[in-house]
Amino acid sequence: MASTVWFGVTTIGLWLFGIYILLFYGKATLQGDFTSWNDVLPHGYVTGDWLGNLVVGIHVLLASILVIGGPLQFIPSVRRYAPRFHRWLGRLYIITAIIVSTAGLIMVWTRGAVGDTIQHISISILAIYCIIFAVLSFLYAKARQFDKHKSWALRLFMVVNGVWLFRVELMCWLLIHGGPVGFNPKTFSGPFLTALTLFTYAIPISLGLLELYFYAHRKQRKALSLSVSALIFLATVIQLVGIAGATIGMWLPRLAKL
Template identity: 35%
Template sequence: IRNRWPALHRWNGRLYMLSALALALGGLWMTWGRGTWLNYIGAIGITLDALLITGFVALAWQAARQRRFADHRRWAIRLFAVASAVWFMRVGYMAWGLATGGAGIGKAMDGPFDIFLAFANSLLPLAIAEIYLRASARGTPFARQATAALLGVSGLVILAGSAGAWMMMWGPYI
């Protein structure tokens, strides 16, 4: 799309960044303005994700405006990783639940797994995105193969978590 229809790419990117920014600010307001959090550590995780989204929107936008398109691409990939944190949280809970029966999940989302996922839902995809960016830019053949394997395993976990989310969260209500 970027090369064949550049105008569509630009407008789609603007809409994506605006949506991500609006949802991040909405998440901050729901967390701190309305106080709809179950535990303080989870609220800090949401805040960190919102700050990362806001920063990556600004950096991706700035790089595009300055026509530094390679930098823009890297910041946009990072933005996608952290803007998808709520999806990764749901998928993470379902994959963990299928694998362990829900061990470490507290009633108020204050168990060890809940605390881990409050930060891992944005930081783990961001770390995987960083590994991908570094391996694709200057990685050895082994590093590229290991990164491909990591992406494959991540994809399988996302697939399992998505199936679990469908079976337990959404499917029964349709």
């Protein structure tokens, strides 16, 4: 029950984010208003740098495939009644994860991303996780070792959505404290953001929670299952608050400006 509720909330949050990506960046791109990218991504569009702008565009627009297509891969009815769709979407998801992660690495180290060096290193580690987990997920599927494939696909799902989760957790923190606490919003640095990037990107708590879920599922001990379920419910509440805050306070207002 805990994992099902978590998955439902996560799916809603990811699809809202995916719709936002398509509407905001898609509309701005179609209208030729590339400078609007900078409202969200500092240095996202740089006049004259066509190659760098192309990398950013690929990274952002392909991200919509990850956040919208990812949850579909774990819906049992989709796998059961549309296996061919599942396989082809899975291939697309893995290829997209590798492309988006590679583009993200390029952006972080060539575009002057916000934040400090620890944040840049942490998100780079996340990108490396994505690439490795994507490759392993594909190899196990190709070898028809489907249990291992599913485990690595779930790990990939967790790390691929790290950037989304960072936004959601940050918004939850802002709502709880009524504003920025523990960091400087102008420099986008400070102890809270250092901790958030470390435990969302470099040492992902979401990945640790998934491993606890795997462990509890194997052991089938009541106390362990209840403890892990409680942690999953806590993560769900944090995400739910953050999703509501991000939708109302960040995504909808930006769309309204278009």
